[in-house]
Amino acid sequence: MSDRMSDDEARRMRGVMSGLPCGVVALDGAGAVVCANARALEMLKMELPLGIDFTDALSERFAMAELPRPRDLQAGRELRVDEETTLWLQAGPAAAGAGDTVIAVTDVTPFARSLDERAMSLRFLLHDLRSPLNSISALTQLDASDPEAFERCGGMQQITQLAHYVLSLGEQFIFTSVAEHLQARDFKRFDLRATLRQIISQLEVTAVYCGVALHLWLPDNSPVWVSGMRNFVARAVQNVIDNAVRASPRGVAVTVSLRHAGRFAEVLVNDSAGGLPGLLEGERFTDFEKLGKKSATGFGLGLKLAVQIVGMHGGELYAERNDQGGTLFVLRLPCLNAVGSTPQPASLVDADRALRASRPD
Incomplete structure (x- = not known):
């Protein structure tokens, strides 16, 4: 290829590059600007006269300590234009008659902002994790040196609560990270009944x-x-x-059941734990946000996450007082094979009879 393209070639290149949706800068073998479309100049917020050295121009405009030669841009490089805008520069071979190298200029501001927010969230998460993890470490050391003092500080029960809080924080972070990028195609059909059986089997050890x-x-x-x-x-x-x-005292039961309610499937969780704080007779409690702020160990944080998940699926979570001096939690989810409201057994004995009667001989 000749060192200098003809006027016709230059006009043809400018015409092609002007129609591209991204910014493009064409360079010759020495790294000098052959052509730059308007989109590239707009994003870079600078002029690129023909023949100017691209590296020198970038260095002067953005005060770069390291000069990015065109070959160094083959793997791509982030460029902060200002506090609001982030670009991605990547070099590739040019088509015939378009110089020796083409630099693609892409606005990646949304992605950079998302990464910054994720990094900030991680810093907050690490800060929140530090306190309970330090407490767990201190308690384990205390158990080795002074078992009596360890028990006075709550013993294994306190360690369990702190560990549960740490897991809840991690779950919240994972949910928030994934929920931002969910698409309709990520939702799949599944059997809530079979899922409940699996959950109960997983929680049996905790219950014991x-x-x-x-x-x-x-x-x-x-x-x-x-x-x-x-x-x-x-x-x-x-x-x-x-x-x-x-939350339940030893010796009582927690009962989980499933029912249809119009277009919804409802998972009911009944306990005898003395009632949810702030729950009044005859009302539905939905403000689980307050529960997460009542103690340093994050009481209610798991419920807050449950509210977010159920809401994301078009349902709701609420709580009511029950007849056992505890709380009834109801998780409502849109049901694909919804039917009319099904009468529920009046007692656990009736429920057991109904279950046995439904089984084939």
């Missing part, structure tokens, strides 16, 4: 440790189809059940 009986009552064997992120929904339900189990 807490001295609480955990019952699951399913009136029939029919699948209950819902659409969504199965792992997220399972985590929401698990958080509600886990919260009920841990």
Whole structure:
């Protein structure tokens, strides 16, 4: 290729480059500007006269300590134009008659902002994790040196609560990170009934440790189809059940059941834990945000996450006082095979009979 293109070639290149949606700068073999379209000049917020050395121009405009030669841009490089704008420069071979190298200039401000926000969230998460993790470390050291003092400070129960809080913080971060990028195609059909069985089996060890009986009552064997992120929904339900189990005194039961309610499927969690703080007789409680602020160990944080997950799936979570001196939690989710409201057994004995009657001989 000749060192200098003809006027016709230059006009043809400018015509092609002016129609491109991204910024483009064409360079010759020495790194001098052959052509730059208006989009590139607009994003870079600078002039690029023909023949000027591209590296020198960038260095002067953006006060770069390291001079990015065209070959160094083959892997791409981030360029902060100002506090609001971030560009991505990447070099590639030019087409015939378009110089030796083409620099693509792309506005990646939304992606850079998202990364900055994610980094900030991670810093906040690490800050929030530091206190409970330090407390766990201190308690384990105290157990080794002074067991009596360890028990006075709450012992294993305190460590368990702190560990549960740490896990809740991690879950909240993961949910927030993933939820930002969810698309309709990410929602899949799954059987809520089968999911409940799996959750109960996973929580049996926790229930035994807490001295609480955990019952699951399913009136029939029919699948209950819902659409969504199965792992997220399972985590929401698990958080509600886990919260009920841990809040209940030893020797009582937590009962989980499933029912249809019009267009919705409802998971009901009944406990005998003395009632949710702030829950009044005859009202529905939905402000779980307040519960997460009541103690340093994050009481209610799991419920707050459950509210967010259920809401993302077009449902709701609320709580009511029940007849056992505890709380009834109801998770409502849109149901794909919704039916009319199904009468529910009046007692656990009736529920057991209904379950047995539904089984084939």
